[in-house]
Amino acid sequence: MAKSNLVVKTNYLNTVLQNLKLSEIRIVQLAIVDARETGTGLSAEIPLRIDAKRYSEVFNTTRQNGYLMMKDAEDTLFNRRFSYFDDEGKLVKSRWLSQVRYLDDEGAIEVVFTPAVVKGITRIDGAEEFFTKYLLEQTAAMDSNYSVRLYELLVQWKQAKKTPVFELEKFRGQLGLESDEYQTMSNFKKRVLELAVEEINEKSDLNISYTQKKKGRRIVGFSFIILEKKKTKEISVQRNSDNGDMFMVEGLSDKQLGRIARNKQFMADYNHLVSSTSPAGQTEQGWEFEMINRLKKDPTQFTKRPIRDYLDC
Template sequence: DDDKMVKSRWVQRVKYLDDEASIEVILTYDVVKEVTRIDGYEQFFTQYLLEQTAHMNSAYSVRLYELLVQWKTAKKTPVFNIEVFREQLGVEPTEYNRIYDFKKNVVDLAVNEINQKTDLKVSYEQKKKGRKIVGFEFAVLTNKKTNKKEVGIERDANTADMFTIDGLTDKQLKRIVLHKEFISTYGGLATGDNGRDWKLFTEFMVNEIKKNPSNFSKKKPIREYLNGKDDDYQYA
């Protein structure tokens, strides 16, 4: 409200729910306050496709993508002051203090991954004061390699992605794993109590599908198990 910069962490608390194979996250007050103001048009938040960053291996790549995609229309960023830039990328003060190490292990790594796996084609120039590098300026263009296979992310048409699992809900996944043909094909993966208790079996197999969907599409697309009649399913 007073136009002063506020620094805040994103997350106040994280709780791991082992029984549900999920994570409960509580955001900090400042983040919640801003998130609730997002309307997609008037606020200074950038919408970007989650699929653009889902396949990245480096957190630096994700953070750099989030930073650069805001300048996609302008096609060029302002000069990022190196100290602020390091903080934005999540580089600790004790990490990569030599400019060579910072470029090699953070900037170049992230730029290469963005160019290979996303809809952006980026490059940068170093900005100096005298002989000292004080910042980076990025060119941000559209990557013409929009097909995932072309940019190095091959995907089986029958394999679900890590968030939607072929667009199936948890309820549908639970029905699938109780299909008698599915049980006959993959039931051997469940051992111990997971193989004896139908509730545990269902939860175990749904989690396995979410973790490794490609393992369950070799015989036939997983969605086809929904096409059976009621007597094709085993219920507890």
Template sequence: MTDLVVKSNRLVQALQTLTLSETRLLQLAIVDARETGQGLSTDEPLELDALRYAKAFNVSPDAAYLALIEAEDSLFKRQFTITNEDGTLTKSRWIQDANYRKGEGRILVTLTRVVIEHVTKIDGFEQYFTSYHLKKTADFKSVYAVRLYELLMQWKSVGKTPVYELNKFRSQLGIGVNEYTRMEAFKRRVLDIAVDQINEFSDITVKYEQHKKGRSISGFSFSFKPKKATIRSIETNRDLNTTDLFSRMTDKQRYLFATKLSELPEMGKYSQGTESYPQFAIRIAEMLQDSEKFKELFPYLQKVGFASA
């Protein structure tokens, strides 16, 4: 499995309140639902086990068991609010039922219709979805770091975000109305911790700028870039014959040709489970960001016209 977390941008931007263990369980549910094809129906539960959780997030089996128990009791009650294209709001739960199998270390959860729509109906164009590999957030200890990282990944092609209005930003991070109401506490207990963990554990470095209206802070914007080690590992592994093409491929081209490749019969060996063509295209687009995978897929890219694009 590639452990690729994919959500629509609207779901990433949703107003939500989740604990770290709940967020992690949903990450696993989204990854496994998309990659196995199970759990993509409101009639079919998805099975998650403690050992999978423990391995994914580098925690002990005991901690993983506790996370599953907590999820059965609390995740079912959690709600989020998503903004629709017409500006109206939809409120939904994350899961519609949960069944913890005591003594077996596993839980069966069924995602809600709204969640399923926003993790499966992806049309392959970057502006509509956010994706990242689970391992990029696995070592975060703060749920706010996970949420901030997701918000940043919407803008990974440009490396900077628009200004997030303060009150909405707090809700997107999952902060209650009465929590960290003083700016000093918000920055010290939430924002700075999230930024520090992203800088320490993830594949990017980020910094923020605060914006004011009058004397009060009204919002924050962020700029970020890949860590030098990440850039260096990509550059040193490039094949001389494909270096120029790899470096010249734009994000728009990457998603365009990923869609074409997903429909190529020869690419069938890379397909996983029962994923749809759009889901397969998303994974291919991620593969094309890796120089070695680009080199491996280059003959197929030529076949669908990339070299002459």
């Protein structure tokens, strides 16, 4: 995978209390990646431009949808704040952005990060124990901001394979929850934690599980076991005398695979592959992301008719 898609953040920034929407998280991710890719780095003075075309390519959506999602994030991202503890243990509050501008006629957004963020994000490799690294591709297909935030929190413990206990209230804040959201433990686990764990296990390079820490009968925190998935090569099924074109996906673009995934007959044939509670079963975009990935990695799951037939029906 390309080094240019490596996101690097200091751990203090990665563990801040924050509440970013998914589209806002993605803008921050792209800013980090593009600052590295262009070699310009991040600055508290110079705007960094992010194009809707770039957004759509990375997150596998249309340019128009990328444009709308970025525009929706513009108003709110400027007002977002986060908190962290400095080297002296003092609580510091900061905004993410000091300036944001949407270039309506160009389908682009310009952002300027605050000094605290610039200090916390680097494009330079080094002192790896102080940095959290992950590939943008690992979170690009995720539909929930909770999943992205949980992945970011856990990936820094990947080498250790387990985390310390995350104290409940701080953990909720790190996932971006307000104090009045999902207050009961059953709702928190069902609507936030378990959905995030499921999506991470489905779509990333990690397999995770959690245990809960109790004080009496009350749950006061969670800890996680983190295992890396074994790397597998993408399957490229060739035409042969036995299967003809049945599983043939070579030569099909992501756009064509998207058309296949959206085909009503395809959806009827394979809707059993995802559960109703899975993020892939919640939105059309989530379904499309999931099916494109499955078609590319293991087309032998799709046996009811030749794959290319769904382009015509």
